[in-house]
Amino acid sequence: MTTCGEFLVKQLEAWGVDTVFGIPGVHTVELYRGLPHSGIRHITPRHEQGAGFMADGYARVSGKPGVCFIITGPGMTNILTAMAQAYADSIPMLVISSVNERERLGLGKGYLHELPNQRALVAGVSAFSHTLMSVEELPSVLARAFAVFEGERPRPVHIELPLDIITASAEQMRVLPKPRVSRATPCIEQLREAAARLRAAQRPLLLLGGGCTDAQAEARALAAALDAPTALTINAKGLLPPGHPLLLGSNQSLVPVRQLALEADVVLAIGTELGETDYDVVFDGNFRIAGELIRIDIDAQQLLRNHAPSLAIQGDARLAMQQLLAELPARPADPHSAGARRTAAVQAQLAEDFTGWAHYRQLFDSVLSALPEARFVGDSTQTVYSGNHLVELDGARRWFNSSTGYGTLGYGLPAAIGAKLAEPERPVICLIGDGGLQFTLPELASAVEAGVGIIVLLWNNAGYGEIKRYMEKRAIPPLGVDIYTPDFLALARGFGCAAERARDHAHLQQLLREAPEDRPLLIEIAEAPPFHP
Structure with missing residues (x-):
C-alpha cells in the first residue's frame, strides 16, 4: 500500500523538490517512509530553527522553495522564528508538519505534542496554514502552495497532516504534473x-x-x-x-x-x-x-x-x-x-562618511581578492552592518543576511549551509558574530555531516557589542551584553571543522584559499588589534 506520506514525497519530487530539511520524530517517521526510495536529499539540522534557516538560504540561492519536514508541537514552535524571517523577506518555504489525529484535535487532553490550535499558531508567519482533512485534498493544497511561490509575493506555507492521514492509503492517487502559474501582468x-x-x-x-x-x-x-x-x-x-x-x-x-x-x-x-x-x-x-x-x-x-x-x-x-x-x-x-x-x-x-570604516573595507577587499566569486550569508553583526553599506557584488543573490526585515540572530550559519547546498560550486562565506553564533552553533555538526564546505568568518568582540554601544549612547548601564565567550576554535574542532585564528590580512587570504571543500572552516577575527592595522 502507498500511504499518504509516501505519495507526498513522490508528488514533491515530481514538482522539482530535491532537498528536504528536517529532524525525524515519532510523529513524522511516516513522512520519511518514501524518502529513501526517492531522489530527494535529506539534511538533518540540530534544531528546527536551523531547518528553517537552511531552507531559507537554499531558497534565496536556488529560487525554489525550501522544504522542511517538522514534528508536531515543539518542532513547529521551534521553526516559527525562521518562518518569520522568511515571511518578512518574501522567501518561499514549504513547511510540512504532522499534527495529532483528527479525532484528537483541540481536545486539550494532554496528548503528546498537543497544542490547542497548531494551524492558528503558524498562520501569522505564513501565506496560509492548512490542516489536511483527507488524502484527496493533498494535490490541490500543494498546488495552492506553489501558486504562492511562483505567482504571488512568495512567503512560507504550512501544511499539517494529522497522524491518521499520513498513514492512510493513497493507492487511488496519481502523481500530477505541476501546474504552471504565471505572475500578474501589470496594466x-x-x-x-x-x-x-x-x-x-x-x-x-x-x-x-x-x-x-x-x-x-x-x-x-x-x-x-x-x-x-x-x-x-x-x-x-x-x-x-x-x-x-x-x-x-x-x-x-x-x-x-x-x-x-x-x-x-x-x-x-x-x-x-x-x-x-x-x-x-x-x-x-x-x-x-x-x-x-x-x-x-x-x-x-x-x-x-x-x-x-x-x-x-x-x-x-x-x-x-x-x-x-x-x-x-x-x-x-x-x-x-x-x-x-x-x-x-x-x-x-x-x-x-565612510572614512572611519577603512578597516572594514580592507577586510572585504582581502576576502574578495582571495575569493572573488564568493557569496556572503550574514547574521546581525558588525561585519554585516558595515558590508551592507560598503560591499558591491556583480550579481544578485550573492549577499543576504538577517539584519533586514525580522532581524533575528542565529540565521547566518544554517542559512549559509542551505546556500551552499543550493549551489555547491560557489564559495559561501558566513558573516557572524560571537553572540549570534552561539544561537545555532550546533549546526556546525550538520554541515560536517552533510560535507558542506562553508567558511565561517567569526567577528569576535566578546559580547553583544552593537547593543552595548546602543545602551551607552543612551546612558543606560550596560547589562547582559558582556557575555561569556567560549573557545570557538576548540568548539569548532570538536565538531569536526577546521578552525584557525587569522593573524593578519595575508594570513586570512591564505586560510580562505586553502579552505577544505568537505567541511566548514571557522576563521576567527578579533575586533581589536593586532588584526586590524
Missing part, C-alpha cells in the same frame, strides 16, 4: 503613463528591492534608460555591478542619498517595501520623498504601505521593467551623463 496603460512621467523627469531616482532579483538584465537596462541614480535594498545587491556610474549602493539611510530622494522630481520604486531596515536603519524617520512616487509591486497591499504613491502598479517586476523599456529610449550607461554626475557627487560625500 499596460499604467505603465505607459509611468513611462511618460519618467521621460519628462529632470531628476529621476530609481529604487530597486528584492522583488527584482530575477530581473538583473532589465534592472541594468532600466537604470541606463532613465539615467537615474539607483539605490538597492540589501536583498537587491548585485543588480547593478560595482563601479556602475549610477549605483548609489544600499545607503538610503544616509544623508547624501536622502537628500537626493528629496530633490528627485520622479522616484520609481520597484519590488521594495520602502521599509525601515533598508531606508531608515538610523530610526529617525527622515527618509522622505518630495516629488512624484511611482511604485510597482506584485503585492497590491504593499503598494500603499510606508510611502503613498501617485501611481501604483500591481504586477511582476520583470514584466513591468520589460514593458517600461519598450516605452523608453534605449541608451547605455554613460559615466559622463547628468545622472552619473549626480551619483558621483553623492558617492564623494559617502566616501567622506
Whole structure:
C-alpha cells in the first residue's frame, strides 16, 4: 500500500523538490517512509530553527522553495522564528508538519505534542496554514502552495497532516504534473503613463528591492534608460555591478542619498517595501520623498504601505521593467551623463562618511581578492552592518543576511549551509558574530555531516557589542551584553571543522584559499588589534 506520506514525497519530487530539511520524530517517521526510495536529499539540522534557516538560504540561492519536514508541537514552535524571517523577506518555504489525529484535535487532553490550535499558531508567519482533512485534498493544497511561490509575493506555507492521514492509503492517487502559474501582468496603460512621467523627469531616482532579483538584465537596462541614480535594498545587491556610474549602493539611510530622494522630481520604486531596515536603519524617520512616487509591486497591499504613491502598479517586476523599456529610449550607461554626475557627487560625500570604516573595507577587499566569486550569508553583526553599506557584488543573490526585515540572530550559519547546498560550486562565506553564533552553533555538526564546505568568518568582540554601544549612547548601564565567550576554535574542532585564528590580512587570504571543500572552516577575527592595522 502507498500511504499518504509516501505519495507526498513522490508528488514533491515530481514538482522539482530535491532537498528536504528536517529532524525525524515519532510523529513524522511516516513522512520519511518514501524518502529513501526517492531522489530527494535529506539534511538533518540540530534544531528546527536551523531547518528553517537552511531552507531559507537554499531558497534565496536556488529560487525554489525550501522544504522542511517538522514534528508536531515543539518542532513547529521551534521553526516559527525562521518562518518569520522568511515571511518578512518574501522567501518561499514549504513547511510540512504532522499534527495529532483528527479525532484528537483541540481536545486539550494532554496528548503528546498537543497544542490547542497548531494551524492558528503558524498562520501569522505564513501565506496560509492548512490542516489536511483527507488524502484527496493533498494535490490541490500543494498546488495552492506553489501558486504562492511562483505567482504571488512568495512567503512560507504550512501544511499539517494529522497522524491518521499520513498513514492512510493513497493507492487511488496519481502523481500530477505541476501546474504552471504565471505572475500578474501589470496594466499596460499604467505603465505607459509611468513611462511618460519618467521621460519628462529632470531628476529621476530609481529604487530597486528584492522583488527584482530575477530581473538583473532589465534592472541594468532600466537604470541606463532613465539615467537615474539607483539605490538597492540589501536583498537587491548585485543588480547593478560595482563601479556602475549610477549605483548609489544600499545607503538610503544616509544623508547624501536622502537628500537626493528629496530633490528627485520622479522616484520609481520597484519590488521594495520602502521599509525601515533598508531606508531608515538610523530610526529617525527622515527618509522622505518630495516629488512624484511611482511604485510597482506584485503585492497590491504593499503598494500603499510606508510611502503613498501617485501611481501604483500591481504586477511582476520583470514584466513591468520589460514593458517600461519598450516605452523608453534605449541608451547605455554613460559615466559622463547628468545622472552619473549626480551619483558621483553623492558617492564623494559617502566616501567622506565612510572614512572611519577603512578597516572594514580592507577586510572585504582581502576576502574578495582571495575569493572573488564568493557569496556572503550574514547574521546581525558588525561585519554585516558595515558590508551592507560598503560591499558591491556583480550579481544578485550573492549577499543576504538577517539584519533586514525580522532581524533575528542565529540565521547566518544554517542559512549559509542551505546556500551552499543550493549551489555547491560557489564559495559561501558566513558573516557572524560571537553572540549570534552561539544561537545555532550546533549546526556546525550538520554541515560536517552533510560535507558542506562553508567558511565561517567569526567577528569576535566578546559580547553583544552593537547593543552595548546602543545602551551607552543612551546612558543606560550596560547589562547582559558582556557575555561569556567560549573557545570557538576548540568548539569548532570538536565538531569536526577546521578552525584557525587569522593573524593578519595575508594570513586570512591564505586560510580562505586553502579552505577544505568537505567541511566548514571557522576563521576567527578579533575586533581589536593586532588584526586590524
